[in-house]
Amino acid sequence: PLADVVKCVEKGYQMEPPDGCPIDVYDIMKQ
Incomplete structure (x- = not known):
């Protein structure tokens, strides 16, 4: 859910960079 x-x-939390x-x-992208 969006709340999570x-x-x-x-x-x-930040996603890992794409392959x-x-x-x-x-x-x-992180800025």
């Missing part, structure tokens, strides 16, 4: 996602994000994603692009 919001709780995780509020606690600082093959350059670290520079991933850094931009």
